[in-house]
Amino acid sequence: MIIKPTLRNNIFLSAHPLGCEHYVNDLFEEAKQLPNFDGPKRVLIIGGSSGYGLSSRVTLAQNAQASTINVSYESRPKDQRTGTAGYWNNVAFLKQAQSLDSKHYDIIGNAFSHQTKAITIDKIKETFGQIDLLVYSLASGARPNPDTGEVVYSAIKPIGEDLVGKTVDIASKEIRDIHIKAATPEEVQGTVYVMGGEDWQLWVEALEKAGCLSKGFKTISYSYVGSGAMDQIYRSGTIGKAKDHLEDTALAMNSWLKDKYQGEAVISSSKAVTTKASVFIPGFVSYISCLFEVMKELGNHESILAHKHRLFKDMVYGDKRLVDAKNRIRVDHHEMEPRVQELTKRYLQQYQNESIFELSGTQLFLTEVHHNNGFGYADIDYDQDVDLEAILPKLDNLFDYNG
Numbered sequence: 001m002i003i004k005p006t007l008r009n010n011i012f013l014s015a016h017p018l019g020c021e022h023y024v025n026d027l028f029e030e031a032k033q034l035p036n037f038d039g040p041k042r043v044l045i046i047g048g049s050s051g052y053g054l055s056s057r058v059t060l061a062q063n064a065q066a067s068t069i070n071v072s073y074e075s076r077p078k079d080q081r082t083g084t085a086g087y088w089n090n091v092a093f094l095k096q097a098q099s100l101d102s103k104h105y106d107i108i109g110n111a112f113s114h115q116t117k118a119i120t121i122d123k124i125k126e127t128f129g130q131i132d133l134l135v136y137s138l139a140s141g142a143r144p145n146p147d148t149g150e151v152v153y154s155a156i157k158p159i160g161e162d163l164v165g166k167t168v169d170i171a172s173k174e175i176r177d178i179h180i181k182a183a184t185p186e187e188v189q190g191t192v193y194v195m196g197g198e199d200w201q202l203w204v205e206a207l208e209k210a211g212c213l214s215k216g217f218k219t220i221s222y223s224y225v226g227s228g229a230m231d232q233i234y235r236s237g238t239i240g241k242a243k244d245h246l247e248d249t250a251l252a253m254n255s256w257l258k259d260k261y262q263g264e265a266v267i268s269s270s271k272a273v274t275t276k277a278s279v280f281i282p283g284f285v286s287y288i289s290c291l292f293e294v295m296k297e298l299g300n301h302e303s304i305l306a307h308k309h310r311l312f313k314d315m316v317y318g319d320k321r322l323v324d325a326k327n328r329i330r331v332d333h334h335e336m337e338p339r340v341q342e343l344t345k346r347y348l349q350q351y352q353n354e355s356i357f358e359l360s361g362t363q364l365f366l367t368e369v370h371h372n373n374g375f376g377y378a379d380i381d382y383d384q385d386v387d388l389e390a391i392l393p394k395l396d397n398l399f400d401y402n403g
Helices: 017-032 051-063 085-097 114-127 185-195 198-209 238-261 284-298 304-316 338-350 354-358 360-372 388-398
Strands: 042-046 067-072 104-109 131-136 142-144 151-153 163-169 174-180 213-223 264-269 399-402
Touching: 017 051, 017 085, 017 304, 017 360, 042 051, 042 114, 042 198, 051 067, 051 085, 051 131, 051 304, 067 085, 067 114, 085 104, 085 388, 104 114, 114 198, 131 198, 142 185, 151 185, 163 284, 174 354, 185 238, 198 213, 198 238, 213 238, 238 264, 264 304, 284 338, 284 354, 284 360, 354 360
Parallel strands: 042 067, 042 131, 067 104, 104 399, 131 213, 213 264
Antiparallel strands: 142 151, 163 174
């Protein structure tokens, strides 16, 4: 088939295999230019097929010589469906990893289920014995209850008052008005259930019960504190309640992991970057476009790969950790500098219409969004047929599947 970008409500419904391979190869090439560091050697990543999780996997594999297992819920190509970008990212990662002196495995399945946890534990026992690090980087809009099968959905909404504002339509490159009603108590509860810390804790408890945690075991989950410009929809909204739960979970787990394993559970407050999840947040495209513009001007903009490299090298396994009163690792400190936030808010006020597309920060964001899904590379002919059927038989033996 000829694969073109197809979007609905800022969500890509298609992915290009060659472009996804290009994207992952670029991540590895960037990592090769960065210094190596002493870090974990056996890593489990929940949600390592894109975004923060994928960049974490690349830098841990390339720069810390870690072996990895990734659990992600991806769709295989079938009929006229291209498969998800995460599926092809996993394929490309395993190709690149063949040149590394380490072992890497992928499990395709619902990370919330008991069965996927059991399959993963079996894989750990078969390959690594124990793990030194668990990275929890799961982004999902829904979570099936592992006991009843009931699906609970999250809702990205403000709390208390409706949100009226503007957002960017990626496909049409237009500014759209948005009016989002305040969340109901049930929607707040559902968002905490999906995006809070319960499943992260269930993973750690299941691994601990199976004897899969090494001495000095660490686990980290990614959060976002955010700025005042995004406060109504983010930290003061339903996502904020979920992040509060996630961060409270870290504090609780940290205590017993420290006592039993001389380990820790920590939260990393990451900077705003271009991920598949970021386009779901109303108004976030405008914020991140203006933020990119400012940080590029001031010379402190980081790619997602460089950001995660610095997190692990300097703060998780190094001696340059920055933490706040809630024990969150503040690797987002460049974004939160008062000067950066002041200029970003000024740009948001100045560029409220289609003029935002004049910003180089907006162009960078749009380029990265397309790259995340395998599109927009000048050296790929997107008018050329891609024979997915020829590729598929070679791929099924790469992964362990749960459903």
